Amino acid sequence: MLDNLVLGFQTALTVENLLWCFLGVLLGTVIGLLPGLGSTTGVAVLLPLTFTLEPVTALIMLAGIYYGAQYGGTITSVLLSTPGEAASVVTTLDGYQMAKQGRAGAALAIAAIGSFIAAIISLALLMALAPPLATLALRFGPVENLAMMILGLVIVVSFQGGAFVRGALMAIVGLLLSTVGVATGSGEARFTFGSVDLLSGIPFVEVMIGLFALGEVFHQLRTGAEKPIRARFRDMMISRKEIAQSMPAIFRGSGIGFLLGMLPGAGSTLASFMSYGIERRVSRNRAGFGSGAIEGVASPESANNAAANANFVPTLALGIPGGATTAVLLGAFTIYGLQPGPLLFEQQPELVWGLLASFFIGNVLLLVLNLPLAPVFAQMLRLPYGYLYPLIILTSCVGAYSVSNNMFSVWVVLVFGVIGFVMKELNLPMAPLVLGLVLGPLFEKALVQTSAVGNGDLGIVFTHPIAVGILAFALALVTVPRLVGAVRGHVARSRADRRAGTREKSSIDT
Template sequence: MIENLAVGFSASLSPENLLWCLIGVVVGTVIGMLPGLGATTGIAILIPLTLGMDPLTALIMLAGIYYGCQYGSTISAVLIATPGDANAVSTVIDGYAMARNGRAGAALAISAIGSFVAAIVSVVLLATLAGPIADLAIGFGPAENFAIMVFAMATIVAFSGADIRKGLMMAGLGIALSTVGVAMGFTTARFTGGSVNLLGGLDFVVVMIGIFAIGEVLSQISAGGAEPIRARFRDMLITRKELRQASPAIARGTGIGFVFGSLPGAGSTLASFLAYGVEKSVSKTPERFGKGAIQGVAAPESANNSAANANFIPTLSLGIPGGSTTAVLLGAFIMYGVQPGPLLFTEQPTLVWGLITSFFIGNVILLVLNLPLAPAFAQILRLPYNHLYPFIIFFSLIGAFAVAGNTFGLIVVLVASALGFCLKKFGYPSAPLILGLVLGPMTEKALVQTSAFGRGDLSILLQSPVAMTILILAVVLAAAPILSRSLRERARRKRDLETAAEASAAEREPDHDSQPSR
């Protein structure tokens, strides 16, 4: 183990590799900040430029782009309510609220710290337990995956804000929209109205850009005179109290991210949604979520970084992609003449351990860059909004075009912006809609697979203890906020009754006194 790490560090600490690691994480941060341009596309575009490089150096840089992206996507999510990447959708809710409260610096700092802690913990697990974890993860079949999707659906309640009915409506709308196009495993087109552009369905990243980024711009403009946020530099720093509040959230986020990142077919977007949902469910002050709770930033940000590293577990130890980005990286391995597969650890120790140890280095670089830059980035909010929003719209449209690859993406993004504006105006939460749009196809896929797996018989769900356990947890997760709310209501009503009784008793007493005088 120590030997492996020594081999790894001696490779990854060479000046050339250090330099490319730095370049990778910085480029990744920038790619992450831009809406629409995610790690997968960024890496695929840059692979041809790396073909002349040493494979290890190239992989260190490409991996740096991947996790650098996780840091970058937070920055735009917090500052301008535009998730740079799907993983940062849940960060917008409390991150942007914190920014509006003048705590943007703190939100960015806690996300850098959370991401760093999550990265280090997950890399240690990756370095020590990759083999056994991978074997465990591929044991998750269609039934278990379906249970996980149901579990994820249960977090909709947590994203609903004050009115659960509105949240469920939005999630329903998201799921309905997600059925447009050709479903996996079939050839029939659904709800496309004969349009070829809709055959591939609505890309949730494009919808997300419209609803969050441009929708927010429209509602700010319509509200009129969004004031630049005048926070003093000192206010931009994170406080000890906030750190203390966020620590358990970071720990939970790291754990959730790691589990979902190592499962093939779940992924880091799901991990960040779940981390937020779970965090709100276990919180003693769930009412603070959505209004700038630091836990609502710490949990999903830790989760997506942890998931990004955990994604490398099936990739490196089995040669199967953990997610779309690692699938692209696997392709890169082949182009460099390195055959991925179960023998990679034994045949290419320098490459594997060099890559793993570079995660330590890259994340240290990111922390060192991001902590001081957090208050600096937050200064962007001091710009008057009318200087800021043209850029937001510009980058959003470019992002939508880049994702869709054609002008149809622009139509989708504009329709989504109008929808996002209306949702804000009438007080409907938009996160459940995105969650529905993301989860719809994943759930349908797991359902189709479970059904195929059981030859049309869904009772195989009952035969899997793991699936049943997850389903029961899902019920608990969905019921917890509703139950705790009604318990609190009851407690409050009881308290009200008691105080009312006391008050009336106190009222009656003077009555007794006054009676004789009548």
């Protein structure tokens, strides 16, 4: 493997490749900064730029765009509460709170550091384990995928803490919204009311922009202007203590991200939500989650990036795209006359290992570019809110329009902006709704396939050991904390009764 690695770095570390990788990271970051344009759109839009390049150089540049766009989405999630893609939604929860407290620089820096560490860990795993892991991922059929989606929904609901009913309600409302459009399996139009626009469903990118960006603008207008953030440049820098505090979250996020990223579909989104949910339970600073905990940014960002790399496991080893962006990249492979799959590692070692080495280089460039720039980006918040929020409305509308070049998208943003405002006013969680909406089509696909595998019997889920294990874990997540809480409450009550009884007895004695 070492020989292959050396070959990879020899391929990637040419001046030309480094320059294109840098350009890719830079362009990707700029694309990711625009609301509505995530890494998938970034790679798709900039794909024609690479047509004149050598295949290795082109793929290296596209990988740079991929990472850059992901980080660009993080910047808007933190600064403006506007996630570029579903996987960045969780980052808004604590990242935006940090920004409001004048710690946007620290949030952006930990996102870059966490992403970098996650990338290195996941790349090492990817290089060492890609072929065997791809075989393992193949054991995940529709039944296991269905169980995994249920686990994802349970985790995101369970991290709502006391507001379990509302979290579950919002997640299932998201699922329900995802049923609008052409039905998976039958191809029948469902809840479209004759609208052509609704045939392709309620677009989740526009829903995210509406809920998070416009919803926040309307909410801020109602709650009133806050004191402008006047943090000094020095205060915008991340401290060593904050980095050390975030390390466990980064490592846990990287592990979770890599494992889930190998699964085709919503791997990155599930990974970011799950890692946040788990971190919220196990972190020492769990009480600070939701109000600007740095671990709440470090964990999903690491998971997100590790999942992005793990997405390449099925893409490279099997030729099955791990996510939407890797699907576009798979298209790029075929444009360059390459056939991803088990033979790619043998037939094109220079290309595969060059690409893997370029992931490393892309992440180094991303860190070098964005770590010093994090406090600079954070200065954006110094702009008076009277100018900032019309700009947010403008970029939200144009970003939404550009997703499908259709005014329908802008209307969706407006409608969900109002819904987001109402949800914020009523303190209803928005993240479960987005996850439900994103997972909905995949969930239904897995449901239809599972039902077909079982000849109509959904109980087939209980005959698959992996699925049973996943569902048992989901059940434990819901029941164990309640049982523990009930037992603790019972013990505390009986102790209090015993103490009261002893006091009463001693007062009678005296």
